[in-house]
Amino acid sequence: MILFEEVSKIYAGNHGALKQVDFHLKQGEMAFLTGHSGSGKSTLLKLISLMERPTTGRIVLNGNDISNIKGNDIPYLRRHIGMIFQDHRLLMNRSVLENVGLPLLIEGYSRYEIKRRSLAALEKVGLMGKEDCAPIHLSGGEQQRVGIARAIINQPPLLLADEPTGNLDPKLSLEILSLFESLNEFGMSVLIATHDLGLIAKMRYRTLTLKDGEMINDGLMRERNG
Amino acid sequence: MANQMEDKKVLSGSPRITKVSFLGRVSAVIRQHFQQAFSSFSELWKTPFATLMTIFVLGLALSLPSAFHVLYKNAERVTGQWDGASEISLFLKKDISEPRVQVLINKLALYNDIDSVTYISRHQALEEFKEMSSFSKALNYLDENPLPAVLVVVPTKEAMNSAGSKLLVAKLEREQGIDLVRVDVDWIEKLQAILSLLVDIVIAIAVLLLISVLLIVSNTIRLNILSQRDEIEVLKLVGATNSFIQRPYLYVGAWYGLLGGVIAWLLTFAMVTWLQSGVMSLMGLYQLQFEISLMSFNEVMTLFGVATGLGFVASYVSVKQYLVKIEPK
Ligand SMILES: Nc1ncnc2c1ncn2[C@@H]1O[C@H](COP(=O)(O)OP(=O)(O)O)[C@@H](O)[C@H]1O
Ligand SMILES: [Mg+2]
Numbered sequence: 001m002i003l004f005e006e007v008s009k010i011y012a013g014n015h016g017a018l019k020q021v022d023f024h025l026k027q028g029e030m031a032f033l034t035g036h037s038g039s040g041k042s043t044l045l046k047l048i049s050l051m052e053r054p055t056t057g058r059i060v061l062n063g064n065d066i067s068n069i070k071g072n073d074i075p076y077l078r079r080h081i082g083m084i085f086q087d088h089r090l091l092m093n094r095s096v097l098e099n100v101g102l103p104l105l106i107e108g109y110s111r112y113e114i115k116r117r118s119l120a121a122l123e124k125v126g127l128m129g130k131e132d133c134a135p136i137h138l139s140g141g142e143q144q145r146v147g148i149a150r151a152i153i154n155q156p157p158l159l160l161a162d163e164p165t166g167n168l169d170p171k172l173s174l175e176i177l178s179l180f181e182s183l184n185e186f187g188m189s190v191l192i193a194t195h196d197l198g199l200i201a202k203m204r205y206r207t208l209t210l211k212d213g214e215m216i217n218d219g220l221m222r223e224r225n226g
Numbered sequence: 227m228a229n230q231m232e233d234k235k236v237l238s239g240s241p242r243i244t245k246v247s248f249l250g251r252v253s254a255v256i257r258q259h260f261q262q263a264f265s266s267f268s269e270l271w272k273t274p275f276a277t278l279m280t281i282f283v284l285g286l287a288l289s290l291p292s293a294f295h296v297l298y299k300n301a302e303r304v305t306g307q308w309d310g311a312s313e314i315s316l317f318l319k320k321d322i323s324e325p326r327v328q329v330l331i332n333k334l335a336l337y338n339d340i341d342s343v344t345y346i347s348r349h350q351a352l353e354e355f356k357e358m359s360s361f362s363k364a365l366n367y368l369d370e371n372p373l374p375a376v377l378v379v380v381p382t383k384e385a386m387n388s389a390g391s392k393l394l395v396a397k398l399e400r401e402q403g404i405d406l407v408r409v410d411v412d413w414i415e416k417l418q419a420i421l422s423l424l425v426d427i428v429i430a431i432a433v434l435l436l437i438s439v440l441l442i443v444s445n446t447i448r449l450n451i452l453s454q455r456d457e458i459e460v461l462k463l464v465g466a467t468n469s470f471i472q473r474p475y476l477y478v479g480a481w482y483g484l485l486g487g488v489i490a491w492l493l494t495f496a497m498v499t500w501l502q503s504g505v506m507s508l509m510g511l512y513q514l515q516f517e518i519s520l521m522s523f524n525e526v527m528t529l530f531g532v533a534t535g536l537g538f539v540a541s542y543v544s545v546k547q548y549l550v551k552i553e554p555k
Binding site for chain 2: 072077078079083090102103106109141
């Protein structure tokens with residue numbers, strides 16, 4: 001699904017944010033990406049979603065080399081990636097339903113089809129009955145689930161989440177994670193960036209660890225007390 | 227190549243929608259256009275006051291060139307009706323005797339392109355001149371009347387056009403006893419001179435006004451874009467193309483232009499109708515038949531088209547300058 005080959009990223013006027021990173025995420029695999037703040041987690045996700053371009057190295061997404069993809073092709077590529085952010089990135093002047101339906105709207109689906117599938121996506125994340133709310137009136141956990149519903153409405157093969165539980169308490173965080181697990185069971189590949197080691201330790205998934213832009217560990221995280 | 231196609235299928239594979247047919251895609255694009263055109267129209271009225279102000283300013287800016295166009299069109303018709311000589315003055319030689327003048331007058335009366343001949347003797351000319359000028363006292367000190375006698379010739383209507391009057395002038399110049407032939411086209415000439423000067427001024431003003439329309443619309447669109455930066459970023463994140471995101475702004479610009487054009491049309495109509503009553507009574511004074519023509523259907527459509535086009539171009543400039551450069555962070 002995702003292949004990084006000696007990928008480096010150097011921001012203008014900065015030391016390297018990513019240094020010679022190699023990894024491979026298989027189709028249908030779920031993994032965590034961890035490391036201290038500033039270690040390069042967001043940068044790595046942005047390279048996949050083409051919000052940033054690698055300075056050197058090669059990134060292959062489902063067999064397509066995206067290192068030098070044309071700007072015009074980026075929107076179509078992003079339609080195959082569900083993205084989830086710590087700050088949700090919802091449109092506050094639109095209803096929950098409209099937010100969830102955005103990816104379908106831009107693809108030109110009919111109003112009816114958009115509504116039908118948006119409601120189905122909201123059901124999947126457990127937000128039935130909230131479709132007409134303004135996002136601002138929802139709790140943090142609910143807003144995050146709206147963001148997830150928007151990310152999965154297109155049934156993308158890949159889900160990227162950048163600190164999806166960053167603003168949530170531990171109980172809600174676990175709920176969100178189990179939502180990712182169920183999506184993964186449907187066959188979606190999932191990559192979750194988080195610095196919450198306690199959360200990762202509770203689940204037994206592959207964990208990629210970054211430190212100052214270098215991939216220092218790739219494997220299972222052990223729970224600290226056992 | 228085939229391999230790449232295969233990869234794309236894999237990417238879009240797994241539990242997702244099947245391929246959309248060509249017709250399906252075309253109808254999706256058309257549907258999007260309609261949706262975006264109408265939703266951008268209703269978007270305008272979420273801030274009715276600001277929108278009305280903008281549209282009114284645009285209408286005002288567009289109405290001046292369009293009202294002038296209508297007036298110019300009518301003025302051209304006026305001068306077009308009388309573009310030849312209205313009067314020809316024949317200055318007679320000073321030593322010509324009264325009987326010979328009489329012979330000349332009789333001869334001219336036989337010209338079939340002359341309507342009437344009026345004789346102003348040297349004495350009458352002096353009296354007239356005294357009446358008109360402030361030199362009357364000074365003139366008393368002159369031993370001799372310096373003014374020549376004049377025959378004022380009015381050509382027939384047919385001979386009044388420029389070709390006819392040129393022919394007539396050539397004939398008159400061959401007559402004996404005439405010192406100078408002066409064609410009197412002054413008021414027409416003056417009107418035409420004023421008009422062409424006005425045209426230059428108005429074209430300059432119109433260009434400035436149209437530029438200001440461009441600036442007003444592109445600035446309004448620029449502010450819209452900058453205030454919706456977050457929304458634009460999110461749309462780009464979920465895979466919207468630039469052309470999808472920019473379309474509503476282009477539609478809004480076009481709507482501004484079109485609505486401004488409608489206001490301009492109404493204002494032009496009001497201005498010209500108001501002027502019409504004045505012109506009619508003036509023309510009535512001179513017993514002239516003249517009706518001001520308003521804007522034709524084609525002209526109204528041209529106004530709307532130009533206005534809409536300006537709005538579109540203005541928003542296009544802002545879109546290319548600001549929207550396209552917004553990238554999600
Ligand atoms: N747009 C940017 N311009 C310059 N430096 C950046 C930019 N984004 C991130 N960085 C730097 O790159 C490094 C990695 O950042 P980031 O990927 O956001 O880390 P993380 O998400 O793990 O906290 C940091 O040192 C950060 O300051
Ligand atoms: Mg980060």
